[in-house]
Amino acid sequence: xxxxxxxxxxxxxxxxxxxxxxxxxxxxxxxxxxxxxxxxxxxxxxxxxxxxxxxxxxxxxxxxxxxxxxxxxxxxxxxxxxxxxxxxxxxxxxxxxxxxxxxxxxxxxxxxxxxxxxxxxxxxxxxxxxxxxxxxxxxxxxxxxxxxxxxxxxxxxxxxxxxxxxxxxxxxxxxxxxxxxxxxxxxxxxxxxxxxxxxxxxxxxxxxxxxxxxxxxxxxxxxxxxxxxxxxxxxxxxxxxxx
Numbered sequence: 717x718x719x720x721x722x723x724x725x726x727x728x729x730x731x732x733x734x735x736x737x738x739x740x741x742x743x744x745x746x747x748x749x750x751x752x753x754x755x756x757x758x759x760x761x762x763x764x765x766x767x768x769x770x771x772x773x774x775x776x777x778x779x780x781x782x783x784x785x786x787x788x789x790x791x792x793x794x795x796x797x798x799x800x801x802x803x804x805x806x807x808x809x810x811x812x813x814x815x816x817x818x819x820x821x822x823x824x825x826x827x828x829x830x831x832x833x834x835x836x837x838x839x840x841x842x843x844x845x846x847x848x849x850x851x852x853x854x855x856x857x858x859x860x861x862x863x864x865x866x867x868x869x870x871x872x873x874x875x876x877x878x879x880x881x882x883x884x885x886x887x888x889x890x891x892x893x894x895x896x897x898x899x900x901x902x903x904x905x906x907x908x909x910x911x912x913x914x915x916x917x918x919x920x921x922x923x924x925x926x927x928x929x930x931x932x933x934x935x936x937x938x939x940x941x942x943x944x945x946x947x948x949x950x951x952x953x954x955x956x957x958x959x
Contacts, residue, residue: 751891755882755898762902766935769911770928780860781928783851788868788875791836795829795876799883802826806887819954822884826877826947833876837869844868860928867932874940881946888953897945906938 718724763785770781802825809818840847844865848858882894913921913930925933 748886748889748891751895752886754895755891758895758898758902762898762906762938763935765907766910766931769914770931773914773927776856776860777928779852779854779857780862780864781931783848783857783861784864784868784932786851787840787847787865788871791833791840791868791872792875792879794832794836795872795879798825798829798832798876799880802829802880803883803887806884810887810889815954816956818887819956822887822950822954826880826884829876829880830873833873834869837872840865840872841869863929864932867929867936871932871936871939874936874943878939878943878946881943881950885946885950885953888950890949890953893949894946897942897949901938901942901945902935904938905941906935908934909937910934 718729767778767781767785771778802822805825806818806822809815809821844862845858848861848865851861852858885891885894910931910933911917913925913934914927915930916926921930
């Protein structure tokens with residue numbers, strides 16, 4: 717079809733052999749793609765590795781944690797979709813040198829993601845016991861999961877802000893600084909701080925923050941720090957003087 721259909725003739729697809737790799741184009745892809753992949757790695761491992769450490773606490777603790785983690789992962793699909801759509805629209809405006817529209821769409825996309833997260837998080841918080849009992853009827857696991865679902869609304873809210881801000885920054889071709897922010901916030905404050913709280917490192921951690929709850933408090937704080945750092949970075953990148 718490519719050889720015989722006249723529609724494709726203008727593209728000169730055939731008859732010239734393979735073009736040599738364009739090093740500048742490949743390097744531009746790597747400069748953007750590798751930090752983006754690294755950010756995803758930090759985010760995923762920072763969240764999933766919690767289960768490894770919580771497993772040391774006990775069967776019921778890890779079961780309750782997995783219920784909360786599964787629910788948060790499900791809720792995350794909404795801001796992820798909004799952030800992805802926002803990224804595409806902002807990138808189109810940036811490519812067209814319409815930076816004013818790019819800023820407007822970016823902030824509106826982040827606001828939409830945050831409002832959706834507030835609504836969904838509040839609904840989950842209010843119905844948390846009924847939701848947990850959809851997973852299990854074992855009272856020990858229900859008791860372990862319910863306190864964690866108390867953090868879901870706040871966790872989901874800051875998670876929505878950070879992922880939307882990260883996507884908008886990618887549309888502006890900014891990926892390395894977000895990677896550093898993620899590493900410090902999610903690995904450092906989230907995982908490192910969670911270990912200190914959960915296992916009472918130093919002996920001065922209040923009992924209410926021991927166990928899986930400590931990890932959720934630290935992870936929420938880590939995501940909040942990441943959201944703040946990414947928003948500040950976006951304020952600088954998309955400032956009006958840039959246009």
